[in-house]
Amino acid sequence: MAAAxxxxxxxxxxxxxxxxxxxxxxxxxxxxxxGLVYQIQIAPKKLGFDEVIYTVDLKKGEVTKGPYEGGKPDATFSFKDEDFVKVALGKMNPQIAFMRGAMKVKGSLSAAQKFTPDVFPKPSKM
Known part of the structure; x- marks a missing residue:
């Protein structure tokens, strides 16, 4: 199999x-x-492998591909691609994702709890 x-x-x-x-x-x-910075690691299939890293900077209002350059992010999340999509679209509750091990969190838990569905754009109504 080819690399992801x-x-x-x-x-x-x-x-x-x-x-x-x-x-x-x-x-x-x-x-x-x-006003916090999050790093989100997305794995195609299995947590910890071939991850793509995004930085979501809610101080500056920026989303960039790659690790955070300005020190340590306030919280880091790890997801499998499909689980991130479910959480982002509101199909999976973040707390449930965390309890099931579908989401891992490093850093400040209080910062992590502020990363709510409000951060995600609402799916456009057709």
Whole structure:
């Protein structure tokens, strides 16, 4: 089997939408309320393997691919691609994902708890 191609992650589209969402005026209150930096590691199939890292900076309102450059993130999440998509789309509760081991958290748990569904852009209604 070939190595996982990171561009095949379903999560990529969500991070792209999040990047656009955070650059709008609608996101400003969210940034003021949270003001933390998260690193999110997405594994194609199995946690800890071939992970793609995203930084979600809720101080600056930026989403970038790659590890956080400005020190330590406030919290780091690890997900399998499909589980991240479920949480992002509101199909899986983050607490349940954590309890089931579908989401791992490093860093500040209080910071992690502020990473709520509000951070994700609402799916556009058709």
């Amino acid at each position: 191609d990171s561009s095949n992650l379903k999560s990529d589209a969500i991070f792209e939408q999040m990047k656009q969402h955070l650059s709008t005026d609608a996101a400003k209150p969210l940034l003021q309320k949270i």
